[in-house]
Amino acid sequence: MFIVVAEKASVAEAIRDALPYKGLKVTWVRGHVMEMDLPMNLRAWRLETIRDIMGVRRFRYRVRDRESYSRLSSVFSGRDSVLVIATDNDHEGELIGYEILMLYRRIKGKDAEYYRMRFNSTDRREIVGAWSRLEGSLNWRWVGKAMFRHKFDLLTGAAYTRLLTLSISKSGGRMAGKSTGDGSGCSSSNSSSRDGYSAGSSVSDAGTRHDLTISTSHITGTNTGSNCTGSRNRSRKRSRSNDPMLISWGSCQTPTLNFIVEREREIEQFRPVDYWYIDALLMYSGIQFRARSTNIYDEVHASSIYESCRGSSTALVLEYKERAVTIHRPLPSRTDDVLRDLVRITGRSASYLLDVMEDLYSRGYISYPRTDTNRYPRGFDFSRPLRAALDGLGITLNPVHARPRNGMHDDNAHPPIYPVSPYHGSGIEREVWEYIARRFLANAYADDATLVKQHARLVTAEGSVELHAEGLYVRDEGFLAVYRYFMPEEHRIPVLVTNSSVDVEWIDLVKDRTKPPSRLSEAELLEIMERHGIGTDATRAEFPSLLLRRGYATKVRSRFKPTALGTTLIDALNALDGRLVNADTRRMVEMVMRDIEDDRIKEDEALNRSIELYDHLLSLCIKNIGAIADALSNITIAGKQGRR
DNA sequence: GCAAGGTC
Structure with a gap:
């Protein structure tokens, strides 16, 4: 049997x-x-x-x-x-x-x-x-690399988390106590x-x-x-008010927090600069369009330029250019790319959307949703996904061969995500399924799209101020016909002829100032995490939520802002050694895992070597724990009072 | 009570 x-x-x-x-x-x-x-x-x-x-x-x-x-x-x-x-x-x-x-x-x-x-x-x-x-x-090398990661993350996570947590409770930052014993x-x-x-x-x-x-x-x-x-309970956990304060450290969560803190720092250090530009509404053969000058960073200079050209009733076309731009069709669906797009499209969190995909998978509507592959294996049978997509979307297509645009990633475990059978339901499940089906068709059965970028250079009749006008339109819709999610917005300017004259409807001086970068959205955070190899396709979505639960960050208008606790933690560790907060830890883990898989190193030796460094950094932390604990305790006590 | 990795 x-x-x-x-x-x-x-x-x-x-x-x-x-x-x-x-x-x-x-x-x-x-x-x-x-x-x-x-x-x-x-x-x-x-x-x-x-x-x-x-x-x-x-x-x-x-x-x-x-x-x-x-x-x-x-x-x-x-x-x-x-x-x-x-x-x-x-x-x-x-x-x-x-x-x-x-x-x-x-x-x-x-x-x-x-x-x-x-x-x-x-x-x-x-x-x-x-x-x-x-x-x-x-495959024992696969077992070994997974085992290595588990051990490394457990040892480092447990050691640093206990150190941070215990030392702040020693210095008086402990929250209302829950017993740590049995029972x-x-x-x-x-x-x-x-x-x-x-x-x-x-x-x-x-x-x-x-x-x-x-x-x-x-x-x-x-x-x-x-x-x-109870991992299920853990993810539902909301309030920490009755728990002892937990200051956690992990090879994925800490660098993720660091990305948020770094961005906040950029925003804080940003000094806005005023600038001015000439804005004009022009008209050519009955079509209105906008044109503007480059930015001018000096007010007096800007005013004098404006005074010189404000009386113009016409402008002369110096140059008109069109440039064709190819927009490639999307690559086959990897989890990360799909989640990032779906977060933008639906506004739901990545962890929730992954749950939806998991559900669609378990009910047989899509293939395995956690994949790091964006190329189809040789001999992949496109016919069934094609039928599923066409049927589910209500699209007819003349029979053609699949010619997918393949990417460079292959996790050697799963193919890209593709539709398996048509989903005719509604709600978020339908939105997710439809995205996957449309992306499948766009990738394998459609052409790249061609846009045309227009650019005109003009000069005002009086003052000879140079103005620029930009336009954009779609020449070949290609895959965009079936995949309309990030459809570029068309805004045409008229086709102009060099040396011809256009009318000036009005001309104005506009004041503006440079703006700081915005805080990270979840989609941007996920993108940065992926770029740095933080988490896996299956887990990446969890970390933003974890940082919120730990009180390291909050969401302000759906963007991540670090709390005082999060910032203090990162600053304190970063002052000791950048490797405690940046993505180096993860990069090292990934590298060692590859070495184990390729048999360049045995698992036990890999663990000894990797732990050596983090043991050294741990003793550095212990030496400086007084200062770290003081900084954190002040925050946690203040934070506690603030919540009351 | 710790991590990150699975799945529910």
Whole structure:
């Protein structure tokens, strides 16, 4: 009996439909089954043990999804069961597969046979194809790189967060206290005989060893609380008023906050400058159009120029030019590009929109929504997405071959997002589906658009002041016909002839001043995060919301403004070492992950080397913690009073 | 009570 385990229920269902065979049982988990945590002796938050965190190399692997864990346990206990790992085809899916394998081999023995099934969509043929080419092993380099990231982020995140949080509570900034002890039902009050089982060496393949200790106390214990695995609750959490103040640090959240603080600094330091320009309304063969001079930064000079030309009733055309500009059709849909556009189009937050995509995916309307790929694989079958898009949009198209414009990104795990079946519903789901369908058509079945930019240079009859007029119109609509989201606004000027004369309707002197850059919108923040490799396509959307919950930033007219707490935190850390706040940490993590994947370094050595630097920076923080804590405490106490 | 990564 093959036991096929998918990463989520919706995929399990698709597999069951595609492979309706006897002797095949499909079940599922819900993302990670296990969660990495610090060993028990470091459970308590204490300043004295913070340095020890960085030295941890044996991790506790806790069961986080008890329901999946016990369901799998009982299925694996069947006498002739053989595991087929059907988690997502990416490194995090590989790690989830490893978690499943650990459990399987605890039951079946350390050499028990298993298979890995790889597919990139829940499309029936894709699944049938994957079943026909099962692999005999996990990709251990993928497991290793995912494991490295988990460990690095846990050690650094826990150490810095505890240091910052504990030191401000020491210096009097602590909020109304919640006990940090047990009583939650989540502790290991029931010590099972299997507690402390070490899985490290028993499931290593291909020379890969992972020092893990499985704690089974959650499974066998009498825990009824749901908050042990409550990631759902976490994201709903709004108020911090009853929590002890938490000052968190993380390789993704801190650089994201830093982007917001940096922008605020630019705005604060901005000094506006006054300038003037000549503005004119002109007319040529019955068509009105605007023209203006370049900016003049001196008031006296501007006035004299204006005085010299204000009596003009005509202007002379010095030059008229048209320039064709090609607007390329969009690339295949990657999560990041799609979210950024949809945030602009719908005004909803990226994390919400990703939920909507997840929902459309699980109901079979679009392909897997978390992808970093914007090129189609060789042999990709466009016919079904095409039918889905045309049907769902009510468009007819003469049969033509797909000729997608491909990008350069490939995560080697998922194809771009494409429509799988027509969605005829309404509301935000429809908006999202429609965007994906339209983008699919625009990319693979439409031409680039051609715009024409017009530029005219004129000179006033009196004073000889040079004026410029700009125009824009669409020559070939191309993909814009099906993808109207960011349609350029047409504003034509008449086609002018050199040396001809145009009428001046009025002429004016306008005063203006240079403006500071605006605060970051969510779309801009996401774009910057992506450019710096902060987060993944699946998680990036979460961080802006997290910063709001932590009280590091607020949203003012849908743009991000750092709070005093956020600014103080960044300033204090940045003063010690820029690497504590900028995107370097993440860049390093990404690089090391690539090295592990390409077998240039082993996971344990990668961890030692990377932690070394952040251990050094930690001791720097500890040396200076007095000043950091004072600055933060002043803010948090003031902030607390301010909220009352 | 920590991170970031999955999914719900």
